[in-house]
Every structure is written in C-alpha cells, then in structure tokens.
Amino acid sequence: MGLPPDRLDRFARHIVLPEIGGAGQAVLARSKVALIGLGGIGSPALQYLAGAGVGTLVLVDDDAVDMSNLQRQTIYRHGESGHSKAELAEVWVREFDPELEVKRIGRRVTRDNAAGVLAGTDLVLDGCDNFATRLAVSDACVAARIPLLSAAVGRFQGQVGAFAGHLADQPCYRCFVGDAFDADDCDTCAEDGILGAMAGWTGTFAALQAIRVLLAGTGGLGDPQWGKLHLLDGLAPGMRTLGIAKDPGCRGCGRG
Numbered sequence: 555m556g557l558p559p560d561r562l563d564r565f566a567r568h569i570v571l572p573e574i575g576g577a578g579q580a581v582l583a584r585s586k587v588a589l590i591g592l593g594g595i596g597s598p599a600l601q602y603l604a605g606a607g608v609g610t611l612v613l614v615d616d617d618a619v620d621m622s623n624l625q626r627q628t629i630y631r632h633g634e635s636g637h638s639k640a641e642l643a644e645v646w647v648r649e650f651d652p653e654l655e656v657k658r659i660g661r662r663v664t665r666d667n668a669a670g671v672l673a674g675t676d677l678v679l680d681g682c683d684n685f686a687t688r689l690a691v692s693d694a695c696v697a698a699r700i701p702l703l704s705a706a707v708g709r710f711q712g713q714v715g716a717f718a719g720h721l722a723d724q725p726c727y728r729c730f731v732g733d734a735f736d737a738d739d740c741d742t743c744a745e746d747g748i749l750g751a752m753a754g755w756t757g758t759f760a761a762l763q764a765i766r767v768l769l770a771g772t773g774g775l776g777d778p779q780w781g782k783l784h785l786l787d788g789l790a791p792g793m794r795t796l797g798i799a800k801d802p803g804c805r806g807c808g809r810g
C-alpha cells in the first residue's frame with residue numbers, strides 16, 4: 555500500500571533512507587503506539603513519533619500541567635497550568651498533523667484497566683513516573699504479547715530498555731526490577747531534580763528505539779534489542795548498555 559503524494563513529501567527524508575524507505579514509512583503509518591505518561595519523556599517522544607508519521611497514538615495520562623513541568627515537558631505552554639495533559643497532547647497532535655489518529659485516555663493505568671488501555675497496540679512506550687503503573691503496564695504487555703519500551707530519567711541519568719517478555723527467551727520489565735515496587739508510588743523527580751535536556755535526550759532516544767521495534771519486521775534498523783537496557787549519562791556524557799536476563803520465576807513472564 556503506497557502513501558498519497560502529500561505524505562510522500564512530508565516523510566521524504568525518511569523515505570530516502572534505505573533503512574526506512576517507502577515500505578518502512580507505510581509500516582509506521584499503519585502502526586499504533588501507546589504512550590504511557592505525557593511528561594518529560596512522553597512529550598519529546600510524542601513529538602518525534604508524531605513527526606515520524608506513526609499513524610495511531612494512544613495518549614495516556616491522568617495528570618494536569620504544573621508550571622514546574624514546563625522546564626522539560628516540551629508540548630505544554632505558559633498559561634496551560636491546570637489543564638489536562640492528555641487533552642493538551644491530543645490538541646498538539648491534531649494541530650501538528652491532522653492525518654494522525656489519536657485516542658486519548660485521561661486516566662491512570664492500573665492493574666484493572668491496563669489490558670483495555672493497551673489492546674490493539676503494536677508497541678507501548680512507558681515514560682510514566684511510578685513503579686506501580688510500570689509493573690501493571692509490563693504485566694499487561696506480556697499477557698497481550700505487546701512489546702514494551704520502558705524509559706526513565708532523573709537528575710542527569712536516563713535509561714531506555716526494550717522488553718518482549720511474551721517471548722520464551724526474553725525478559726520483561728518485571729524480570730529487571732522485581733516485585734518490590736508494586737505498591738510503591740515512587741515519583742522521585744520533585745525531590746531529586748532533573749535537567750530538562752536530559753529528559754529530552756531520554757525521550758527522543760526512546761522514540762528512536764520505538765521506531766527500531768516498529769520496523770523490526772522490515773529489517774530496517776536491525777535487531778529490536780530485546781532485553782537491552784541503555785543507560786544514558788548526561789554528565790560524562792556517554793552511554794552504556796546492559797543485558798537483562800529472563801527470570802524463570804518471574805511473576806510477569808516466567809513459567810511460575
């Protein structure tokens with residue numbers, strides 16, 4: 555299925571890349587990605603996924619904009635304090651590219667609603683601010699066989715990992731962090747501080763990895779990098795990569 559002429563123009567710099575091409579761009583246009591959290595990671599990730607022409611975006615956040623968010627949450631503006639992030643993000647996408655489909659969910663993802671929120675998506679990008687949500691999202695992804703990119707950032711450190719725990723030999727996010735955080739609401743951003751550009755680096759790197767996963771079927775950007783955790787250090791600066799092993803006893807993806 556080819557893209558119409560105006561879309562070919564819009565994505566010309568993608569299409570000229572042999573790693574993407576017309577076929578890869580058509581895959582992106584057919585893809586559905588859920589963004590969990592529309593904050594410091596979700597904002598720049600959304601901008602680059604929308605820019606890349608990812609056809610359907612599920613925007614999930616139950617929070618409202620606070621003045622202190624504007625230092626890093628790039629889609630929000632002065633005067634929007636108190637407004638719903640999910641609603642503002644939907645407006646942002648519609649103004650940026652009216653061809654994209656948006657589904658807005660202004661609720662927090664929980665163990666009870668996660669399956670419904672994520673149903674039908676090709677990939678979930680989780681940049682939320684608490685472990686309870688992250689683990690609920692991870693378990694729901696494993697159950698529905700949806701790949702998960704998990705991204706987090708604080709101070710000058712970021713991390714982005716790709717998980718496919720539904721595959722027999724691949725870890726899930728729970729294999730990585732364990733069970734200790736299920737009940738914890740662990741938003742350390744307010745206490746620890748964060749360099750705004752560090753959230754930008756982490757969010758845009760997560761968007762790059764998302765595109766890698768979406769195009770894995772075409773072979774375009776190579777291996778989807780399941781079980782690889784990339785650690786971004788803004789002070790050095792530099793990047794390290796760790797491999798995460800599948801935990802056979804994992805409550806999320808193991809055989810029990």
Ligand SMILES: [Zn+2]
Pocket residue numbers: 719725726727728729730801804805806807808
């Ligand atoms: Zn697991």
